Amino acid sequence: MEQGKIVSIEDRIPKLKQQRKKKANRRLIFLLIFFLFLIALVVYFQSPLSNIKAIKVSGNTVFSNETIVDQSGLTEDMNIWKVDEAEIEQVLLKLPEMKEVKVATEFPNTVVISVKEHKRVAYIMEGEDYIPVLENGKTLSVKGESEFPASAPILFQFSEGNVLEKMIASLGQLPEEVRNSISEIHATPKETDKEAITLYMNDGYEVIATLATFVDKMSHYPAIVAQLDPEVKGIIDLEVGSYFKPYGEGGANENEKEQEEEVEE
Structure with missing residues (x-):
C-alpha cells in the first residue's frame, strides 16, 4: 500500500473518542427530556390543569x-x-x-x-295538572305544567289498562305532524267496540275512530282534510271507511238528516 493512504491508530483514536462523546451527549439529552416529560405529567395530573x-x-x-x-x-x-x-x-x-x-x-x-x-306523546289531566305520557308508555310521576300543553294531545276518560296502553302505543306510531294536530282524545267505548275513541283536532274537526285501525287511518289525516272545504267543519268518521258529516247550525244535530260525504284515504 502507498504510505499516503495509511491512517495510523494514533490519528483514529481522537475521532473515535469524539464520536463516543457525541453519542453519550445524545443519550443524556434524551434521558433529560424523558425525565422532564415525566415530571410534567406528574405536575399535570396533580394540578388543576x-x-x-x-x-x-x-x-x-x-x-x-x-x-x-x-x-x-x-x-x-x-x-x-x-x-x-x-x-x-x-x-x-x-x-x-x-x-x-x-x-x-x-x-x-x-x-x-x-x-x-323520549317524546311526550300525550298528557293525562289530573285535577288542574297535566301528567306527561312518554312514547315508551311510562307516565311521569312529576306533574306537567299547569298551562294547557300544545305539543301533544290530552287524554280523557281513559282508565289504566290495555286500552290506555294501546292508545299510548298508537300515538307513538303516528307521524309527529299528525300527533301534534290532535288537541284531545276521549275514550268513548260502546257495547260493540270497547276501543272506540273520539278526537278533537286543532283545526276544528272531530274524528270518530277505533284503536284497531287508528294508526293506519289517522296517518292519512292530512290527505283526508285536504279534500274538505276548510270553511265547513264537522265529524270525520274513520270507524268503517272514511266519511265526513258537516256540523249543522249550532253543532251536529242527531235529529237532523246529516249530509254525508265519503272521503278517500
Whole structure:
C-alpha cells in the first residue's frame, strides 16, 4: 500500500473518542427530556390543569343543561382522567325521559354529554295538572305544567289498562305532524267496540275512530282534510271507511238528516 493512504491508530483514536462523546451527549439529552416529560405529567395530573374546564350538553329539550350536569355528578374540580363515561351514561339513563346517552371526554379538559329524550306523546289531566305520557308508555310521576300543553294531545276518560296502553302505543306510531294536530282524545267505548275513541283536532274537526285501525287511518289525516272545504267543519268518521258529516247550525244535530260525504284515504 502507498504510505499516503495509511491512517495510523494514533490519528483514529481522537475521532473515535469524539464520536463516543457525541453519542453519550445524545443519550443524556434524551434521558433529560424523558425525565422532564415525566415530571410534567406528574405536575399535570396533580394540578388543576387536568381538571374539567367545560361540560357540553346537546340534544336535550325537556331537561336543562344544569339538571343533566347535576345528575351526572360531574364538577369542574374533577380530574378529567377520572371520568367514568359508562357509569355516567347509566346514571343519566335513570332519568325517566332519557332514551339514549353518550358521554365522551375531549382533550385537554372537556366532557361532552349527548342525549336523546323520549317524546311526550300525550298528557293525562289530573285535577288542574297535566301528567306527561312518554312514547315508551311510562307516565311521569312529576306533574306537567299547569298551562294547557300544545305539543301533544290530552287524554280523557281513559282508565289504566290495555286500552290506555294501546292508545299510548298508537300515538307513538303516528307521524309527529299528525300527533301534534290532535288537541284531545276521549275514550268513548260502546257495547260493540270497547276501543272506540273520539278526537278533537286543532283545526276544528272531530274524528270518530277505533284503536284497531287508528294508526293506519289517522296517518292519512292530512290527505283526508285536504279534500274538505276548510270553511265547513264537522265529524270525520274513520270507524268503517272514511266519511265526513258537516256540523249543522249550532253543532251536529242527531235529529237532523246529516249530509254525508265519503272521503278517500
